[in-house]
Amino acid sequence: MNRRKFLKAFSLAASTPAWSGLAGCAATPAHGTPHVIVIGGGFGGATAAKYLRMWSEGRIAVTLIEREAHFVSCPISNLVIAGLKNMADITADYDKLSKRWGVRVVIREAISIDMDKRRVHLAGGERLGFDRIVLSPGVDFMPEQVEGLAGNAERIPHAWKAGPQTKLLRRQLEAMPDGGVFALHIPKTPYRCPPGPYERACVVAHYLRTHKPRAKLLVLDSNSEIQSKKALFAHAFDGLYRKIIEYRPDSTLVSVDAKGLRAELEFDTIRGDVLNVIPPMRAGRLVDALGIELVNGRWVDVDWLTMEARGAPGVHVLGDATFPAPTMPKSGHIANQQAKLAAAAIIELLAGRTPDSAPMLINTCYSFVDDRNVAHISSVHRYDAGEKTFLPVAGAGGLSAAANEAEGRYALAWAQNIRTDMLD
Amino acid sequence: MTGQFTLAALCLLAAAAHASTPDAACTGHARNLAANCTTCHAADSHDASPLPRLAGQTKAELLQKLHAFRTGERAATVMHQIARGYTEEQLELIATYFAAHP
Ligand SMILES: Cc1cc2nc3c(=O)[nH]c(=O)nc-3n(C[C@H](O)[C@H](O)[C@H](O)COP(=O)(O)OP(=O)(O)OC[C@H]3O[C@@H](n4cnc5c(N)ncnc54)[C@H](O)[C@@H]3O)c2cc1C
Numbered sequence: 371m372n373r374r375k376f377l378k379a380f381s382l383a384a385s386t387p388a389w390s391g392l393a394g395c396a397a398t399p400a401h402g403t404p405h406v407i408v409i410g411g412g413f414g415g416a417t418a419a420k421y422l423r424m425w426s427e428g429r430i431a432v433t434l435i436e437r438e439a440h441f442v443s444c445p446i447s448n449l450v451i452a453g454l455k456n457m458a459d460i461t462a463d464y465d466k467l468s469k470r471w472g473v474r475v476v477i478r479e480a481i482s483i484d485m486d487k488r489r490v491h492l493a494g495g496e497r498l499g500f501d502r503i504v505l506s507p508g509v510d511f512m513p514e515q516v517e518g519l520a521g522n523a524e525r526i527p528h529a530w531k532a533g534p535q536t537k538l539l540r541r542q543l544e545a546m547p548d549g550g551v552f553a554l555h556i557p558k559t560p561y562r563c564p565p566g567p568y569e570r571a572c573v574v575a576h577y578l579r580t581h582k583p584r585a586k587l588l589v590l591d592s593n594s595e596i597q598s599k600k601a602l603f604a605h606a607f608d609g610l611y612r613k614i615i616e617y618r619p620d621s622t623l624v625s626v627d628a629k630g631l632r633a634e635l636e637f638d639t640i641r642g643d644v645l646n647v648i649p650p651m652r653a654g655r656l657v658d659a660l661g662i663e664l665v666n667g668r669w670v671d672v673d674w675l676t677m678e679a680r681g682a683p684g685v686h687v688l689g690d691a692t693f694p695a696p697t698m699p700k701s702g703h704i705a706n707q708q709a710k711l712a713a714a715a716i717i718e719l720l721a722g723r724t725p726d727s728a729p730m731l732i733n734t735c736y737s738f739v740d741d742r743n744v745a746h747i748s749s750v751h752r753y754d755a756g757e758k759t760f761l762p763v764a765g766a767g768g769l770s771a772a773a774n775e776a777e778g779r780y781a782l783a784w785a786q787n788i789r790t791d792m793l794d
Numbered sequence: 795m796t797g798q799f800t801l802a803a804l805c806l807l808a809a810a811a812h813a814s815t816p817d818a819a820c821t822g823h824a825r826n827l828a829a830n831c832t833t834c835h836a837a838d839s840h841d842a843s844p845l846p847r848l849a850g851q852t853k854a855e856l857l858q859k860l861h862a863f864r865t866g867e868r869a870a871t872v873m874h875q876i877a878r879g880y881t882e883e884q885l886e887l888i889a890t891y892f893a894a895h896p
Contacts, residue, residue: 421829425822703833710829714822726823730884732830732876748872750879766879770871777871783844787836794838 403431404720407490407500409480409656411436411464413702414506414688417709417792423471426717433498434467435490437479438533441793444563445702446785447532451540452573454741460532466794483659485682502716505679506688506705507654509562515650517625525628526645530562542644543574548582550643553633555623556591557650560669562690562700565598565747567591567648569737572603575611576740587614588640590621590633598699599737599769602745606773610740623647653691660685669693674759675725677712686712695760698751699733706788707731729753731760736781743773744781824887827880831888853893860885
């Protein structure tokens with residue numbers, strides 16, 4: 371279907387009556403039905419696609435481009451690795467986005483973006499024009515930064531994008547002998563999900579404690595200390611998992627030997643039965659198509675009132691790909707919140723109005739320390755007009771006093787509800 | 795869509811209440827604030843979910859609960875930390891919005 375036909379079909383499908391009920395609030399866009407393309411159907415992109423349709427009441431045509439046929443959630447994927455949940459629990463499809471919300475879902479890789487002609491080029495040659503575009507491509511890895519790592523993700527999995535890698539690491543853990551060594555390497559911050567590697571250490575140790583009590587878990591952290599919920603994780607490492615986990619700060623990986631499963635650090639070499647190396651990461655490579663300078667060569671600087679990339683008007687970037695505001699983590703929760711901010715702003719901008727000038731965002735990340743006890747970290751962020759960025763609200767947010775079972779239930783309910791919020 | 799009339803009414807009401815910043819209502823400011831909450835309290839959350847949907851409670855009910863979280867009068871795992879991140883005016887807008895969207 372060409373773009374014209376598609377838009378025509380769309381305006382017919384938009385069954386909502388005229389904007390008259392909203393007189394005073396609404397303005398009709400200057401030209402026909404505007405078309406927004408969203409690339410990336412993860413936490414940011416799927417939320418943006420749904421909210422653009424919902425809040426515009428069908429007046430904006432939305433195409434979601436995603437390379438994978440199914441959504442697979444990173445949150446809860448550590449539990450799959452530990453054998454506490456399975457792949458079906460973290461897998462969902464995009465059906466409701468199209469059937470209920472009228473998003474056109476295209477399962478295809480976006481290859482490049484022509485900024486002058488305002489068109490996206492898809493694998494297979496199709497081109498799609500847009501009025502505005504949202505990019506939520508997540509992260510891409512930089513395995514070349516660790517000698518010997520590139521091309522060896524089958525031998526040395528990262529499992530930092532949920533999917534086949536999650537299953538692979540699960541299989542390797544199961545196949546590991548009792549008395550074996552599982553080495554987990556954490557890259558320098560910023561990386562996606564600050565507490566995620568420590569949660570993984572905890573639930574893998576939980577599995578080892580119950581299934582392979584003589585095995586060891588070596589946590590090799592490039593950072594000089596635990597990056598999130600420090601006291602809570604240190605408590606688990608030094609208490610519950612004292613006999614299993616050895617935590618080593620300042621342990622940057624220099625090279626790996628995929629054949630011999632060896633990891634070379636600055637002053638030491640380790641041989642593991644499983645090597646789980648989370649590589650350094652950057653904004654999904656799709657953002658290179660924008661031709662803008664990335665912060666530290668890796669992340670996209672955005673205007674926090676609209677999520678527009680600085681230097682690329684009309685291009686809104688969400689989630690892990692962005693250079694964060696102070697204390698703002700790279701989380702699915704924040705990507706979901708940023709997506710709503712962007713959807714609201716895009717609707718205003720397409721109608722020729724000024725976006726909300728005082729947005730707020732919440733983050734909460736739950737981490738499992740075993741099969742049922744969970745601790746959270748939370749923060750509330752307000753847009754500061756003077757600083758032109760989000761700042762954490764003083765006196766708000768915080769941590770759990772200790773991991774607890776009530777939050778084990780909330781964490782699973784959270785995973786369910788955020789998925790409902792973005793996909794249903 | 796049933797939300798249309800209520801949305802318009804809310805928009806006008808809020809505009810009247812905050813005459814100095816009428817655009818706050820028209821740019822969906824209250825709706826946007828309320829959307830901060832639906833990541834956890836999804837609009838289509840199951841009835842049995844430990845994280846209930848918020849739409850449909852009365853404004854007074856919601857405000858009373860949010861105040862109890864804020865002061866610590868009602869014990870919570872996370873809601874006290876979240877409620878303290880919003881001003882009284884923002885909580886009013888949020889409660890008004892959810893009450894108007896059953
Ligand atoms: C083990 C682990 C545990 C985590 N736990 C939590 C948690 O408990 N809570 C939390 O809030 N966050 C958690 N996170 C972080 C969370 O997963 C990310 O922050 C979130 O996924 C970011 O959303 P995003 O939209 O930026 O990227 P993603 O969700 O990664 O989505 C990007 C999407 O874009 C697609 N894509 C990329 N490029 C293209 C292209 N060129 N063409 C087509 N499609 C493309 C990808 O296939 C992908 O589906 C965890 C992460 C990990 C790894």
